[in-house]
Amino acid sequence: MHYYTHFAGSLTYKNKLHAAAVDYLKRNDGLIITNLAQFFSDLEASFRILNERHQRCFSLSLSFNKYKRDEDGYSISLGSHYDVSFFLYPIKGQQ
Secondary structure (H helix, E strand, C coil), X not given: CCEEEEEEEECCCCCHHHHHHHHHHXXXXXXXXXXXHHHXXXXXXXXXXXXXXXXXXXXXXXXXXXXXXXXXXXXXXXXXXXXXXXXXXXXXXXX
8 A cells, every 4th residue: 555645744843853753754745655654664763863963852752553444544643742643544445
């Protein structure tokens, strides 16, 4: 299955790490994802690097959740307050 990425928005940045993380997600807005596992792996690796670059800030964690139980889409939550809206929507009608 293929997915379309959508950055829906975020709250005010808390620090430089949060700003860099939001910028990274914005740059990944509007992509077509063909390998979901690889996308998640790349995203986690990128956030590990961002956390290492900004060690003075509290590290950010990612969580991947289905946004509806009966569908194949995902939401990506950033940090503990979930103040970033980033979604992976399934592309319907594929063969």
